[in-house]
Amino acid sequence: QVQLVESGGGVVRPGGSLRLSCAASGFTFSSYGMHWLRQAPGKGLEWVAVISNDGSDLYHVDSVKGRFTISRDDSKNTLYLQMNSLREDDTAVYHCAKTDCRSTGCRLLEHWGQGTLVTVSS
Amino acid sequence: DIQMTQSPSTLSASVGDRVTITCRASQNIDSWLAWYQQKPGKAPNLLIYKASNLQSGVPSRFSGRGSGTEFTLSISGLQPDDSATYFCQQYHIHLTFGQGTKVEI
Numbered sequence: 518q519v520q521l522v523e524s525g526g527g528v529v530r531p532g533g534s535l536r537l538s539c540a541a542s543g544f545t546f547s548s549y550g551m552h553w554l555r556q557a558p559g560k561g562l563e564w565v566a567v568i569s570n571d572g573s574d575l576y577h578v579d580s581v582k583g584r585f586t587i588s589r590d591d592s593k594n595t596l597y598l599q600m601n602s603l604r605e606d607d608t609a610v611y612h613c614a615k616t617d618c619r620s621t622g623c624r625l626l627e628h629w630g631q632g633t634l635v636t637v638s639s
Numbered sequence: 640d641i642q643m644t645q646s647p648s649t650l651s652a653s654v655g656d657r658v659t660i661t662c663r664a665s666q667n668i669d670s671w672l673a674w675y676q677q678k679p680g681k682a683p684n685l686l687i688y689k690a691s692n693l694q695s696g697v698p699s700r701f702s703g704r705g706s707g708t709e710f711t712l713s714i715s716g717l718q719p720d721d722s723a724t725y726f727c728q729q730y731h732i733h734l735t736f737g738q739g740t741k742v743e744i
Contacts, residue, residue, distance in 0.1 A: 561736050564733065564735070624730035624734045626685065628682075629683045
């Protein structure tokens with residue numbers, strides 16, 4: 518069955534960096550677009566970034582543009598989120614999610630991971 | 640961005656009840672709406688897609704209706720395992736989420 522397991526979260530100071538990973542199994546990873554989403558404490562879910570199945574197309578929410586980068590390694594069945602210049606308002610649980618098709622226009626989130634907590638605090 | 644407004648924020652019901660959660664979009668999203676269930680510390684689980692289509696493996700007591708700007712998720716014959724937070728998501732333009740409804744049994 519489809520499994521998505523995030524890792525890499527932790528506590529970091531403002532201005533610091535983290536790289537989140539999402540290990541995928543149970544499906545042909547290279548055939549699907551993938552998303553990162555986040556949920557800050559007490560807040561609703563927010564979309565963060567999307568990447569097409571072949572990595573050729575990617576988008577990020579305005580609030581993280583220039584600081585976060587989504588990428589993927591199909592040889593390792595792994596999705597990444599490189600987070601630089603972290604701010605306190607980036608504190609959230611970060612989830613990866615698999616879509617139902619290939620492109621960045623695929624926005625139905627068929628399967629999610631349980632998330633990894635990122636805490637940005639001085 | 641399309642805003643999604645969910646109500647109620649919390650719902651208390653008993654085993655066997657039928658409950659309904661409402662999600663309203665700030666503009667027309669046709670039927671591009673999904674519903675998810677999330678339990679604490681777990682991954683969200685897709686229940687309904689395209690407003691009324693039951694995802695494979697989801698019990699038939701879950702149902703979705705609506706189009707345009709108003710949508711509902713109903714659970715008939717509430718079970719103890721249905722205790723969770725439910726949220727809607729539009730995927731007509733980009734993707735945005737409702738704030739969630741906590742169902743207590």
